[in-house]
Amino acid sequence: MRALGVLIIVVLFSAGVFAQQQAMYTQYMFNNQAINPAYATMEESLRVTALSRLQWTGFKGAPRTNTISIHSPIGETETFVGGVLVDDRLGEVLKETGGYFSLAQRVEVGEEGYLAVGVNGGFSSFRGDYSELYNQSPESVNDPVFQNTSVIRGNFGVGVIYSTPRYYLGLSSPYFYQRSIASAEKASGSLRNKPHYYFQAGSLFEFSYDFKFKPGILLKYVNGSPIQVDLNTSLLVKEQFWIGASYRSMDSFNFMTSVLLTPDIQLGYSYDFAHTEIGKYQRGTHELMLKFRFAVRGRNHYACYF
Secondary structure (H helix, E strand, C coil): CHHHHHHHHHHHHHHHHCCCCCCCCCCHHHCHHHCCHHHHHHCCCEEEEEEEEECCCCCCCCEEEEEEEEEEECCCCCEEEEEEEEEEEECCCEEEEEEEEEEEEEEEECCCEEEEEEEEEEEEEEEECHHHHCCCCHHHCCCHHHCCEEEEEEEEEEEEEEECCCEEEEEEEEEEEEEEEEECCCCCHHHCCCCEEEEEEEECEECCCCEEEEEEEEEEEECCCCCEEEEEEEEEECCCEEEEEEEECCCEEEEEEEEEEECCEEEEEEEEEECCHHHHHCCCEEEEEEEEEECCCCCCCCCCCC
């Protein structure tokens, strides 16, 4: 019963922040399109990435997120397009499903660097079926906080990236501006998404053909919340296996591994160990990632380590 009580508290807390705190991925370094719309310019191939995240296993109705992202250059131009589909749920109570299209343009800076700017836009549908909690809390039937709601939102975001073959720096706000387009009832302030701001950086150190080391950092800020820091390191062995670990402040320690089944197909897995109070009541977070790369006519189809 204690664990059930903790879950209800989590759900109640999420009713106020679920629409503000977008999902954080442990393997975001292989799915950067969901964080920065300018990321598409860092690869000369068409890439498709699917990611499934099951958070806080052991709880009935634990949060789960599924995403599919795609991006590609347009012919031999310096223009790139992409898109992201997201399905984010907390049990049967809170659900958000959306799709976003991105457009990015880059210019050459120096001998090997590129500066890119990208924008994204799209729609999402948010639904809060708070009546699902009635069985756990009968007195909440007449509480306005527990009344069901449904909102369709339009979203606009922007990002910039400077990249070279050895490192990159990015600043973005993929959820910079959202506006309710239609709703079953007037949306309260708690249902309005706040802008999300990300700073990301990574580098690549090539010790030899067999060993490449990639450290990275991601900072996330949402108004009203502390800055969240994600520090990560990965080692590529013989161009076939990635092994890595990361630390996310106010959240977890994480382990990651992936294998290149072919040079263009990558399968990854990560496990998160929560270091917060919630860690006492759940059995960790699992994340699966599958990535495909396809050659684009007129482009150099070389490996992209970022």
